[in-house]
Amino acid sequence: MEEVNSLSIEQQRRKLEDLAPELLKRKKKEEKKELEDLPDVRGEVRMRLAPSPSGPMHLGQSRMAILNDEYVKRYGGVLFLRIEDTNPLNILPEAYDMIPEDLDWLGVKIHRTVIQSDRFPIYYDYARKLLEMGKAYITTVPADEWRAMKLKGLPVPDRDLPPEEQLERWDKMLNGDYNDGEAVYVVKTDLQHPNPAIRDWAAFRIIKNVEHPRVGNKYIVYPLMNFSVAVDDHKLGLTHVLRGKDHLNNTYRQMYLYDYFGWRKPVYIHYGWVTMKNTILKTSLIKEGIKNGEFSGWDDPRLGTLRALAKRGIQPEAIRRYWIQVGLKEVDIEFSWDNLYAYNREIIDPIAKRYFFVWDPVRLKIEGVKSLHGRAPLHPSADMGYREYHLESPIFVNICRDDYESIKTGEFFRLKDLCNVIKRDGYLEYAGNDLQEIKKRNARIIHWCPNESVECRVYMPDGTLKSGYAESHALDSAGKVVQFERFGFTRIFKENGKLVGYFAHR
RNA sequence: GCUCCGGUGGUGUAGCCCGGCCAAGCAUUAGGGGCUCUCAACCCCUCGACCCGGGUUCAAAUCCCGGCCGGAGCACCA
Numbered sequence: 001m002e003e004v005n006s007l008s009i010e011q012q013r014r015k016l017e018d019l020a021p022e023l024l025k026r027k028k029k030e031e032k033k034e035l036e037d038l039p040d041v042r043g044e045v046r047m048r049l050a051p052s053p054s055g056p057m058h059l060g061q062s063r064m065a066i067l068n069d070e071y072v073k074r075y076g077g078v079l080f081l082r083i084e085d086t087n088p089l090n091i092l093p094e095a096y097d098m099i100p101e102d103l104d105w106l107g108v109k110i111h112r113t114v115i116q117s118d119r120f121p122i123y124y125d126y127a128r129k130l131l132e133m134g135k136a137y138i139t140t141v142p143a144d145e146w147r148a149m150k151l152k153g154l155p156v157p158d159r160d161l162p163p164e165e166q167l168e169r170w171d172k173m174l175n176g177d178y179n180d181g182e183a184v185y186v187v188k189t190d191l192q193h194p195n196p197a198i199r200d201w202a203a204f205r206i207i208k209n210v211e212h213p214r215v216g217n218k219y220i221v222y223p224l225m226n227f228s229v230a231v232d233d234h235k236l237g238l239t240h241v242l243r244g245k246d247h248l249n250n251t252y253r254q255m256y257l258y259d260y261f262g263w264r265k266p267v268y269i270h271y272g273w274v275t276m277k278n279t280i281l282k283t284s285l286i287k288e289g290i291k292n293g294e295f296s297g298w299d300d301p302r303l304g305t306l307r308a309l310a311k312r313g314i315q316p317e318a319i320r321r322y323w324i325q326v327g328l329k330e331v332d333i334e335f336s337w338d339n340l341y342a343y344n345r346e347i348i349d350p351i352a353k354r355y356f357f358v359w360d361p362v363r364l365k366i367e368g369v370k371s372l373h374g375r376a377p378l379h380p381s382a383d384m385g386y387r388e389y390h391l392e393s394p395i396f397v398n399i400c401r402d403d404y405e406s407i408k409t410g411e412f413f414r415l416k417d418l419c420n421v422i423k424r425d426g427y428l429e430y431a432g433n434d435l436q437e438i439k440k441r442n443a444r445i446i447h448w449c450p451n452e453s454v455e456c457r458v459y460m461p462d463g464t465l466k467s468g469y470a471e472s473h474a475l476d477s478a479g480k481v482v483q484f485e486r487f488g489f490t491r492i493f494k495e496n497g498k499l500v501g502y503f504a505h506r
Numbered sequence: 507g508c509u510c511c512g513g514u515g516g517u518g519u520a521g522c523c524c525g526g527c528c529a530a531g532c533a534u535u536a537g538g539g540g541c542u543c544u545c546a547a548c549c550c551c552u553c554g555a556c557c558c559g560g561g562u563u564c565a566a567a568u569c570c571c572g573g574c575c576g577g578a579g580c581a582c583c584a
Contacts, residue, residue: 196580331512
């Protein structure tokens with residue numbers, strides 16, 4: 001060892017070359033496209049997605065859906081969809097259908113769906129057991145006082161009442177003898193716990209006079225998330241739970257239930273926080289915006305909902321690749337639209353047909369020719385056939401105002417796949433059809449569309465609108481993602497004979 | 507304030523557990539060039555990072571200590 005280190009780097013290298021040249025060759029490393037293995041896997045895996053039905057799914061939530069799906073597919077097992085609708089104040093009834101639709105679009109395979117509002121009797125059952133065990137209490141102390149005591153590490157008087165009395169109170173809660181906020185079911189933990197967030201936590205509350213979209217007024221005692229989640233995670237036999245690290249303290253809280261009941265704990269993995277700059281994800285904001293007409297709906301192209309992305313032609317597979325490469329690290333990350341777009345382009349570029357879309361159009365006459373024939377490939381490399389143009393005198397075409405203004409009068413340029421022209425005052429002069437001439441003179445080639453085109457407007461993700469004309473061939477691709485040349489990838493739809501597009505990315 | 511979790515280029519990630527193949531890989535972005543009848547794709551090139559300070563060691567992105575910075579939670583929401 002000492003001998004080796006006494007040599008210079010160059011000497012060491014030479015010596016190594018003699019002994020084992022293969023060690024010097026660097027392996028070309030490929031981009032990692034796989035997720036890390038899950039820890040502690042014994043055979044099949046049981047995992048879950050647990051969205052609350054407050055709206056359709058958005059990009060942020062697609063992360064947990066994709067990752068769970070990937071792991072269940074890798075190891076085999078069961079993926080549960082558990083709809084967490086225990087807060088009747090924050091439910092969008094349509095979301096019960098929207099969420100499975102969104103998951104289906106994402107390609108996430110759900111094996112079984114459970115809805116928490118079906119399971120209240122189960123929660124009540126465990127609640128009673130816990131009271132019998134003396135591990136929970138029902139307090140009638142007002143919320144703020146109770147919280148203040150907790151912060152000081154002090155018990156409220158109710159905490160130490162005997163189980164019989166607690167059970168009596170529990171029955172009174174269920175019977176409706178208390179009104180909203182007058183009594184709360186609390187799980188005992190450790191009042192001295194250094195983390196105040198972990199000390200005694202509320203597990204059931206009373207909500208009267210609010211109709212739950214699925215169970216109506218059947219229940220007035222609603223479980224809070226930590227209780228119902230822990231019970232269900234256990235009852236469903238989960239082996240691994242993926243959740244955002246904002247749930248870290250909830251995991252610690254739930255551990256008390258596992259300990260009290262002696263349940264086996266799943267493996268928890270907490271992944272980092274994702275910030276999405278200038279992306280609208282908050283369902284409450286979206287709901288508001290739809291209501292006041294600011295957004296056209298849940299699929300408004302400005303939004304970060306999966307439905308909006310789908311409408312713009314973002315492929316579910318691109319979203320999947322994105323989240324797989326981000327992985328499960330506990331670091332907070334910033335979402336990168338660029339990276340998502342890159343994955344999407346990878347998928348879409350080989351299959352998207354090419355068309356001309358002229359936004360902010362200028363209509364110009366081509367002088368000096370009787371008729372013109374054009375032929376442009378629908379795809380530059382794949383064999384998808386051609387779109388053809390036959391123009392008869394008088395010939396008018398549309399080009400983008402930006403192009404028109406940046407071309408000088410007298411300048412020689414080409415209308416792609418049609419012919420060469422010279423810009424004159426207010427019209428174009430036909431200048432042959434020699435492509436080599438364009439190349440030789442390094443002249444510009446711009447796109448155009450015939451006078452007989454369809455109106456087309458394209459909604460951009462930033463909320464702006466581009467309108468103009470698209471060549472009528474584009475109607476053939478209605479519903480699909482196309483690339484408007486020199487514009488970008490856009491998903492187009494036919495509406496009243498016109499085209500409406502939603503821009504994906506360049 | 508208290509509790510917990512993190513810090514690799516603009517962004518994401520690999521490497522960190524088990525120190526030396528790392529003068530740090532990959533992807534994306536940006537800039538440049540080539541190719542192309544698109545400002546797409548493709549090919550080539552360039553810029554760009556181990557939070558800071560100590561320590562251990564022949565050797566630290568990797569181990570230890572301290573600091574700094576960032577984030578999350580502290581709801582009768584999920």
